[in-house]
Amino acid sequence: MSGEPDHSDEGSVETISAVSSRMRSAPSAALIAPASTSSPNVVPLFVELEALDPDADLQDPDWPGALQLIRDVGAQVRRERDRAEEIVQQAHSLIQRTVQQAEWAERRAEMAEAKACEANLRADRAEMSLRLTEERLQQAEELARAAQAREREAQQWLRRLYASLKHEQQQLTRGTL
Incomplete structure (x- = not known):
């Protein structure tokens, strides 16, 4: 060696x-x-x-120049690090704001969905109420038609009775005269 x-x-x-x-x-x-x-x-x-x-x-x-160059580079690195930290903080803030806005939007969507369900239930109840009202209306119309038919029948019966009584009265008045 x-x-x-x-x-x-x-x-x-x-x-x-x-x-x-x-x-x-x-x-x-x-x-x-x-x-x-x-x-x-x-x-x-x-x-x-x-x-x-x-x-x-x-x-x-040139040692002083080299030291100054090192200081300048160090300062630039610190500025870039600070800038990067600021960008990270801004990104975190933006992410938090976006997440919060997404949560708010989700809550608003859930509330809108709940209101839509309530509106659907109210519409279903109104529709059922309308059907029941229509059924009652049909029953009332049928009852009215039946009442009108009975009224016509009663009027016809009264006319015949009147005619019959009139006829009997005329026969009684002819027989007494």
Whole structure:
């Protein structure tokens, strides 16, 4: 073991002693610089600075600028988080309002259905009352017709009686004269 990792097996794990000996022997720039991405399984964690700005001075970084950038990004993340929380709260309020409106609509529909059932019952009772009234009217008409027939019969009987009495009176008056 010369301190170099064994690349014969891609899935092998380096030991801590091998990594520490490699770090001691390697220059610090090689440790900071990204590893070569010759393997498709290796994903670089940081973008190479040379790819962004080839004139960048790697020896003298702008620490205050980097800190300000971190603060700006943090503030933006907090603003976005607050905005997301506000959107979630608005969504919850909207959902609650929608659920409440749906419940109210359901109650109104149930009340309307109950009123419709009551109206149907009243209509059924009115219809039954109308039928009973029509039956009573028919019975009354039949009774009236029967009464009229009896009245006509009584009038005919009275006419005959009158005619008979008149005839007898005429015969009695002829016989006494």
